[in-house]
Amino acid sequence: MMDIQVHKVGIISCSGEEIPEGTLCRLGCRKVLDEHPGETVTICLPLLIAGGEEERTFAANYPTITVDGCDKMCAARATEMLSGKPSKRFSIPEILNKRGLKAPDKLRHFGPEEDAAVQAVAEEISQAVNEVLEEE
Numbered sequence: 359m360m361d362i363q364v365h366k367v368g369i370i371s372c373s374g375e376e377i378p379e380g381t382l383c384r385l386g387c388r389k390v391l392d393e394h395p396g397e398t399v400t401i402c403l404p405l406l407i408a409g410g411e412e413e414r415t416f417a418a419n420y421p422t423i424t425v426d427g428c429d430k431m432c433a434a435r436a437t438e439m440l441s442g443k444p445s446k447r448f449s450i451p452e453i454l455n456k457r458g459l460k461a462p463d464k465l466r467h468f469g470p471e472e473d474a475a476v477q478a479v480a481e482e483i484s485q486a487v488n489e490v491l492e493e494e
């Protein structure tokens with residue numbers, strides 16, 4: 359039985375593998391999960407879409423934050439359709455634009471040159487986690 363008194367936020371990253379922004383989603387989300395242990399859990403988007411009951415139940419009962427690599431907004435759309443409207447939805451191009459940063463050229467194996475973009479994504483999500491928890 360799920361205890362809905364526990365304050366947690368589900369972080370749902372898009373699974374884009376074909377553009378650098380998809381990698382930014384995953385690395386930014388990973389950083390937030392490490393920085394907010396006990397307050398955040400990751401929800402696997404492919405499993406949510408494939409019918410994972412645990413993922414769908416969690417996303418239906420707890421606030422979620424979706425992070426997408428492009429304006430197709432796969433994570434936000436799937437979450438809303440299958441479990442409920444996300445509390446916050448991010449797109450990487452919007453975050454980069456807001457911060458005056460360019461998308462990395464590399465698809466993966468990010469290094470120090472990509473740190474600023476990963477950090478910017480993590481900061482935006484992290485701030486959203488704090489806001490969502492305060493609203494709870």
Ligand code: SF4
Pocket residue numbers: 372373374375377379380426427428429430431432433
């Ligand atoms: S939001 Fe864009 S990058 Fe992410 S999975 Fe969908 S199409 Fe791919």
